Amino acid sequence: MDYSNFIYLKEELSLIAVIVILLLYDIFGSKKSLNYFQPAACLLFAAHILFTCCPAGQTLAIFGNIPPADQANAAASVYPTFSGMYNLFPLGSIIKTILSVGTLIVLLQARDWLEEEQTRVRRGEFYMITLFTLLGMYFMISAGNFLLFYIGLELASVPMATLVAFDKHRNHSAEAGAKYILTAVFASGLLLYGISLLYGTTGTLYFTDIPAAINGSPLQIMAFILFFAGMGFKLSLVPFHQWTPDVYQGAPTPVTAYLSVISKGAAAFALVTILCKVFGNITEHWQPILFWITIATITVANLFALRQQNLKRFLAYSSISQAGYIMLGVISASATGVTSLLYYILVYIFSNLAVFGVITIIERRSGKETIDDYNGLYTTNPRLSLVMMIALFSLAGIPPLAGFFSKFFVFAAAVEQGYYWLVFIALLNTVISLYYYLRLVRAMFINKNENPVAAIRSDNYTRLGLLACSAGILLLGILSIVHGEIYRHAVGW
Amino acid sequence: MNFLSLFVLVPVLMMVGLFLSKNLTQIRAVAVTGASLLLALAVGLVFAYLGERAAGNTSEMLFAADHVWYAPLNIHYSVGVDGISVAMLLLSAIIVFTGVFASWKMEFLEKEFFLWFCLLSTGVFGFFISLDLFTMFMYYEIALIPMYLLIGVWGSGRKEYSAMKLTLMLMAGSALLLLGILGIYYLSGATSMNLLEIARTGVPAASQNWLFPLVFVGFGVLGALFPFHTWSPDGHASAPTAVSMLHAGVLMKLGGYGCFRVAIYLMPQAANELAWIFIILTGVSVVYGAYSAIVQTDLKYINAYSSVSHCGLVLFAILMLNQTAMNGAILQMLSHGLMTALFFALIGMIYGRTHTRDIRQMQGLMKIMPFLGVCYVIAGLASLGLPGLSGFVAEMTIFIGAFIHQDAFHRVFTIIACTSIVITAVYILRVVGKILYGPAADHQHIDAGDARWYERTSTIVLILAIAGIGLAPLWISDMISDSLLPIVQNINL
Known part of the structure; x- marks a missing residue:
């Protein structure tokens, strides 16, 4: 066996190293040294991100492993390894970095919650389980074969259930965990059935070999629909979204944050990869399906979000509708579409995590989590309110915040493919969504309250996380370089 | 660094300055310095522009600069001005300058108020200097978005309802526009x-027919096009003084300017074909707005409906599609911007003394506050088109331009629009007679006192501008008229 193949797995190996170090530290660390467990974990993970940041081509060049033919166009090439089971490609490295940055912010925001009495002894587990799900997502993104893809998907969803049920002393959390695992397993079953039908009609599971055998026969369409239903669950698209509000409400807030951005981002990217690479020949069959699913997702979720009182349920519906906008990038299936998709995920991570960061800290300190509780928040907590406001405006797509740019790009990608009606409906929905985001802004800034949430001093970790999010929201749109860099790798991918 | 970009940079720097300032004196200092700088820039720009033209520079846009921003989508940061944008920039600078003085006695969250106010002006100035559709x-x-908080937090009356209605209607308009x-x-x-x-390449005639209504209605919502004007009376009535000034004075002009710069300029064939529909709608705006103003009893509502009528006239004139009428339209934008700002400033000042805006409860104010009374009469006379003031020049030009059309349809609608002059006289003189003359009715009003220095500054600057355009209109109308040539040529092709 040629061990040089493992160099291509550098991102996964580095993450596994982080997990193993943390595991050993958690088990063998002395009681005193464990006081530094959280900063050490965050720093170690940050180092891992820096390592994955280096472009794939460059790292390989250091090890002298680029096939000579590919050196010319190293920017857009895919390096298949383990006989095509696993692909290393720049776009994948970018999305992995994006997801890791998001995870780091989640870890920073979770710190305050993990210091609680009941969770303090189990905090090591939290880090490890979170990173294991992230590892699963890495494999999902880089998979070149349905088997590896499926293993990645399972690695990303089964440990997630334990995270959802992490506050096991709270009934809600335990209930949410049970709901999550049941629906996740059911969705995996559907997906696996889809994959097996596909194997039955094509005789292979490798992404590169399937397109030649795809002819749009009814059985293959059936396989696609089952596969898509399974992915729809992960992305919580309407009508596969029913689990979302309950799980979001029950799970510990940092886990909800993780679930709503990272897990969704990975699934969206994996979906677009498979749609383009595997089902690329039969776009005429799946585009109409996606068309209607997208419309249903955006509209239904928006209408439900209008009437929510609990903030986490509200954000659950808001994130379902955001997934609908992500689908606009998926359906376009072009270089512009993939770029806008990645960019949307990036901006969405920053915006949504900022909102969740504020909610986490307020929920922890005051126990309040309905919209009316936020009345008059600006009078007592001006900074938190401002962060929340720019994050909400970014989610609603208001310039000059990054959310405006990301929305514009997904719309542009869809219009480029001629989806005028789809964009029209999505645009009308942005107006509806503006209404419910403004409801929250109104609560914080305009509504009067005799008894607002008391002034909160947040810990430095939360502050750092919120600062990173705010910087991302404010700067990502104006600096066009990020978008340009993604596009450079997306062309010809 | 392009000279024009300063128009955006100065408000942004003002925001930074405001953010750092510690007390009311510093806030005022920053606001006044910034606003004066903008005014100086705008006046300087007029001279620079006229100088360039006199020197024989005939390019369509002067002081143009172009930087690539988002290369994959060909989005540029591209600025430049012609005579029309120069006039609009001058108008905006005057209104921002006077608006700062009109909100001198802000008593609640001053810093935040001026921050949003500056953000609003950034948008306004940026809009008028941009040549790129995206920018x-x-x-x-x-x-648009600062309006929500400006009205919601600092407004009066049914402010939350009005703020939400205004924001959602305008955002729905901008969704169509996008x-x-x-x-x-x-x-x-x-x-x-x-x-x-884009004007050079041209939009295919078949697509123009559905794109033109989208863009025209999109901008028309902001230009108070019937039946999408309903946000305007509520919004203006609830907004604080300076915001009403800026909104009616400048923001509504964004609508007119956009209709003309994007809808008419880029889609001339559709403009020729579909103008009749919008002529009917704007004709209704003009007359309906004026009639509604007659029956209102709240000073702000009277003025808001009068704005609907006058802005309707702007759109009406643009749709006449000839040089004279369009010239009148731009003059009307200037003239209406100045006099409506004057009106709203005066109403704010009167309200500050009488604590009512109901005309039935005010009488004989001329004796109590002679300065404000005289200014109100001047604003009224400008509004009903007295020669020597700006309103006359603008309306005269519009109706001459409209009468160039020989056919019955245009004639009928021109005559209907002309009747608004008479109706305007009715509601203006009614208010002037009711509140200014006669014996002073309410004893509480008697020791209200006259205008203070900052109020005088604000009104005098506006009156000077109104009289300036009224007495010496030729230079500005020539400047506009020259710049209209390429647009008119495009229509007549």
């Missing part, structure tokens, strides 16, 4: 989103 749209939305802009860009096949470039 233009971005600035347009930047100008679809229109994307359609224009992708269907024209232009290689950038630059206005001039």
Whole structure:
């Protein structure tokens, strides 16, 4: 066996190293040294991100492993390894970095919650389980074969259930965990059935070999629909979204944050990869399906979000509708579409995590989590309110915040493919969504309250996380370089 | 660094300054310095522009600069001005300057108020200097969203309802606009989103027929096009003084300017074909707005409906599609901007003394506050078109331009629109007679006192501008008229 193949797995190996170090530290660390467990974990993970940041081509060049033919166009090439089971490609490295940055912010925001009495002894587990799900997502993104893809998907969803049920002393959390695992397993079953039908009609599971055998026969369409239903669950698209509000409400807030951005981002990217690479020949069959699913997702979720009182349920519906906008990038299936998709995920991570960061800290300190509780928040907590406001405006797509740019790009990608009606409906929905985001802004800034949430001093970790999010929201749109860099790798991918 | 970009940079720097300032004196100092700087810039720009033209520079846009921003989508940061934008920039600078003085006695969250006010002006100035459709749209939305908080937090009456209604209606308009802009860009096949470039390549005639209504209605919502004007009376009535000034004075002009710069300029064939529909709608705006103003009893509502009528006249004149009428339209934008700002400033000052805006409860104010009374009469006379003031010049030009059309349809609607002059006289003179003359009725009003220095500054600057345009209109109308040539040529092709 040629061990040089493992160099291509550098991102996964580095993450596994982080997990193993943390595991050993958690088990063998002395009681005193464990006081530094959280900063050490965050720093170690940050180092891992820096390592994955280096472009794939460059790292390989250091090890002298680029096939000579590919050196010319190293920017857009895919390096298949383990006989095509696993692909290393720049776009994948970018999305992995994006997801890791998001995870780091989640870890920073979770710190305050993990210091609680009941969770303090189990905090090591939290880090490890979170990173294991992230590892699963890495494999999902880089998979070149349905088997590896499926293993990645399972690695990303089964440990997630334990995270959802992490506050096991709270009934809600335990209930949410049970709901999550049941629906996740059911969705995996559907997906696996889809994959097996596909194997039955094509005789292979490798992404590169399937397109030649795809002819749009009814059985293959059936396989696609089952596969898509399974992915729809992960992305919580309407009508596969029913689990979302309950799980979001029950799970510990940092886990909800993780679930709503990272897990969704990975699934969206994996979906677009498979749609383009595997089902690329039969776009005429799946585009109409996606068309209607997208419309249903955006509209239904928006209408439900209008009437929510609990903030986490509200954000659950808001994130379902955001997934609908992500689908606009998926359906376009072009270089512009993939770029806008990645960019949307990036901006969405920053915006949504900022909102969740504020909610986490307020929920922890005051126990309040309905919209009316936020009345008059600006009078007592001006900074938190401002962060929340720019994050909400970014989610609603208001310039000059990054959310405006990301929305514009997904719309542009869809219009480029001629989806005028789809964009029209999505645009009308942005107006509806503006209404419910403004409801929250109104609560914080305009509504009067005799008894607002008391002034909160947040810990430095939360502050750092919120600062990173705010910087991302404010700067990502104006600096066009990020978008340009993604596009450079997306062309010809 | 382009000279024009300073118009955006100065408000941004003002925001930074405001953010750092510690007390009311510093806030005022920053606001006044910034606003004066903007005014100086605008006056300087007028002279520079006239100088360039006198020196024989005939390019369509002067002081143009172009930087690539988002290369994959051909989005540029591209600025430049012609006579029309110069006039609009001057108007905006005057209104911002006077607005700062009009909100001198802000008593609640001053810092935040001026911050939002500066953000609003950033959007306004940016809109008028932009040549790129994307940048233009971005600035347009930047100008819209601060309205929500400005009205919601600092407004009066049914402020939450009005703020929400205004924001949602304008955002719905901008949703149509965004679809229109994307359609224009992708269907024209232009290689950038630059206005001039798209005008050269042209939009295919078949697509113009559905894009034109989208863009025209999108901008028309902000220009108070019937039946999408309903946000305007509520919004203006609830807004604080300076915001009403800026909104009625400048923001509504964004609508007119956009209709003309994007809808008419880029889609001339559709403009010729579909103008009749919008002539009917604007004709209704003009007369309906004026009649509604007659029956109102709240000073702000009277003025808001009068704005609907006058802004309707702007759109009406643009749709006449000839040079004279369009020239009148731009003059009307200037004139209405100045006098409506004067009105709202005066109403704010009167309200500050009488604590009512109901005309039935005020009488004989001329004796109590002679300065404000005289100013109100001047504003009224300008509004009803007295020669020597700006309103006369503008309306005269519009109706002459409208009468150039020989056919019965245009004649009928021109005559209907002309009747608004008489109706305007009715509601203006009614208010002047009711509140200013006669014995002073309410004893509480008697020791109210006259205008203070900052109020005088604000009103005198506006009156000087109104009289300036009224007495010496030729230079400005020539400046506008020259710049209209390329647009009119485009229509008559």
